[in-house]
Amino acid sequence: MIWTRFFRAFARKTRTRKWRSTSRARATAMKRARGAKGSGEFISPICTGCASGKGVSCTPDGGSSAPCAQRVGCLPEVKVYIRCWGARGSIPVSGQEYLKYGGDTACLEIRTAANDTVVIVDAGSGVRPLANQLVEEGRRDYTFLFTHAHWDHILGFPFFKPLYSPRNSIKIYGCPISQGNMQTLLSKTMSAPYFPVPFEEVRASIGYKEYCDKPLVIDGMSVETIPLSHPNMGVGFRFTERDRRFVFLTDNELGFRHPGGRSFEEYARFCEGADLLIHDAEYTLEDYAQRRGWGHSTFEQAMNLALAANVGLVGLYHHNQDRPDAEVDFMVERARNLAEQRGSATSCFGVSQTWSVTL
Ligand SMILES: [Zn+2]
Ligand SMILES: [Zn+2]
Known part of the structure; x- marks a missing residue:
């Protein structure tokens, strides 16, 4: 019971650290994404790997670890x-x-x-x-x-x-x-x-x-x-x-x-x-x-x-x-x-x- 409480408290503390993101930072990331792919086109903000589906994975900064024609689909998980x-x-x-x-x-x-x-x-x-x-x-x-x-x-x-x-x-x-x-x-x-x-x-x-x-x-x-x-x-x-x-x-x-x-x-x-x-x-x-x-x-x-x-x-x-x-x-x-x-x-x-x- 005590351990459950401890882990819950720890998880919450970890979560609070993420609060620092600002809407402006997020807006900039989204803007960058829209600009890269052209206006009006949908880009998933979820980092699921490049859209080519060739196993190219995303790096934490939203880039790609290998060349990929559609790497603009790679953004950090939002x-x-x-x-x-x-x-x-x-x-x-x-x-x-x-x-x-x-x-x-x-x-x-x-x-x-x-x-x-x-x-x-x-x-x-x-x-x-x-x-x-x-x-x-x-x-x-x-x-x-x-x-x-x-x-x-x-x-x-x-x-x-x-x-x-x-x-x-x-x-x-x-x-x-x-x-x-x-x-x-x-x-x-x-x-x-x-x-x-x-x-x-x-x-x-x-x-x-x-x-x-x-x-x-x-x-x-x-x-x-x-x-x-x-x-x-x-x-x-x-x-x-x-x-x-x-x-x-x-x-x-x-x-x-x-x-x-x-x-x-x-x-x-x-x-x-x-x-x-x-x-x-x-x-x-x-x-x-x-x-x-x-x-x-x-x-x-x-x-x-x-x-x-x-x-x-x-x-x-x-x-x-x-x-x-x-x-x-x-x-x-x-x-x-x-x-x-x-x-x-x-x-x-x-x-x-x-x-x-x-x-
Ligand atoms: Zn009121
Ligand atoms: Zn009222």
Whole structure:
């Protein structure tokens, strides 16, 4: 038992070392690959040997150990990549006290292992810098998933640059329980007198698709949902690719069951064995005494869920707009102590808007 724990802890430590990769480095690798083979042609980012199938193997730097006509197919193995672009809840903030965790609101970037498809989860203010990077990479296809339509999760949508080019294609998946039809909700963010450019002037081709009841598969990555316990409802996501599992539950109140919400045990089952869980941890116990029923969890509740579900790594997310970096650090420390007291190897960190990981 002790040895099992030791090895689990060691494996996690080893995994954390891989966090250092940045989206820019990855983008450069992908760009190099596209340039080598010509635009528009698919290149698998997975290093499976040269496509000629003549037994030429890849070296760790993505090169080939022998001449091969199709050696551009050889790239280092790339796994699921997740990057946060906004970890703040409710409203964007700025100032010296927010430099570490950032001031942009909810936005995540997920790149599939199979084909480097970019999935964007929520379009808070963090989607603006993400859009800039994707445009720089020369991307034309974009995929959005939304947890719900509260302002902090959609306010960046009108500032998503690819909307305004006819060469771009944008797929938006919406679950009707997230406050209704996503198409209508997003178009309302671009209506007078709240925004000067009407939705009709969007030039990209936009496709809406409703899903919810069965798992969605995006480029080999399975996406399952669970209703959130949150005012006006919403959905949480479980992303699975190969043996890797990531659960994203923001705006989820574990201590209060809102209409449509699930029990703690059901959320624990949904998160069971995840490599990574990012969960709402907006409050301290002291805050929560005043804000029960507002739709958010304490860091203790988030950590309890991670422990109950045997999650490898849990990220505290949706930082309160008035929470300075030092206080988030303190919450992380206390959550880690909780895991230690229970003898658990579950690791904990505070999600910042520049954080990234490869799973
Ligand atoms: Zn929110
Ligand atoms: Zn919300």
